[in-house]
Amino acid sequence: MITSTFRHLPGVGAAFEERLWRGGCLTWQDAAARGDIPCRKHEAGTFATGIADSHARLAAGDAAWFGQRLGAADQWRLFAAFRHQTAYVDIETTGLGWPESHITTIALWDGFQLRTYRHGDNLEAFADDIRDYKLLVTFNGRGFDAPFIEQTFRQKLDMAHLDLRWVLKPLGYSGGLKRVEQAFGLDRGGLAGVDGYTAVMLWHHWKNSGDDRALETLLAYNAEDVLTLEPLAVHAYNAHLAGLPALPEHPLPQCLRAENPFRASAEVLRRVGVRAA
Known part of the structure; x- marks a missing residue:
């Protein structure tokens, strides 16, 4: 589930994440293939960087990085x-x-x-x-x-x-x-x-x-x-x-x-x- 999660990225809320999923962007790999996807005007350019950082943090086993960026009710995504x-x-x-x-x-x-x-x-x-x-x-x-x-x-x-x-x-x-x-x-x-x-x-x-x-x-x-x-x-x-x-x-x-x-x-x-x- 963690590689289908976007909620930990700056500017991504529940509604935006669901739009990504329903639009066929189901995983980080899908998102990387699409290039940068601005979340908000002032945060344009951060999405692709966040996906790259997520891949690196997961490869390093850095659960704490994700935990700090997810709300209490969303920590199940790490399980x-x-x-x-x-x-x-x-x-x-x-x-x-x-x-x-x-x-x-x-x-x-x-x-x-x-x-x-x-x-x-x-x-x-x-x-x-x-x-x-x-x-x-x-x-x-x-x-x-x-x-x-x-x-x-x-x-x-x-x-x-x-x-x-x-x-x-x-x-x-x-x-x-x-x-x-x-x-x-x-x-x-x-x-x-x-x-x-x-x-x-x-x-x-x-x-x-x-x-x-x-x-x-x-x-x-x-x-x-x-x-x-x-x-x-x-x-x-x-x-x-x-x-x-x-x-x-x-x-x-x-x-x-x-x-x-x-x-x-x-x-x-x-x-x-x-x-x-």
């Missing part, structure tokens, strides 16, 4: 090109505000491996590991996870960022992640009813009691939040693609949510006030 360099990330914290609160755990799924990070153990390793990825996928991460991470590690997350909250909203899916999951028929099993507040209580219960089941339950909840992001990202990509004029692009095969390696303890959840589903 197919950079899927195998994607980090699905979610954090749990002791509260909503930094520095009064701190990160307790982070889960990172890359489509192949699940890694978890814990405050007081290996949390700092996340700052190095996240540098290996070119696309960040979160749910509501632009407003919460990314700023919290950046403040905690004093490190800018400068990769492209696909926040599924804003990508799914134009498709008619609103609300929190669990509500969206329910719309897609995704079941959290023993973790149904667990939310961010429960995650805070699980952390404090583990710190106060030393019951490792509380920590594993917290890790299970954190992991569930990232393992669900990949199938949702695939669905969002395909749904947006289907709503566009016929382009030389193919939908992605739908994927299943990977198995969660952690197990929630029903007894611990009862102790912190979560009723069985």
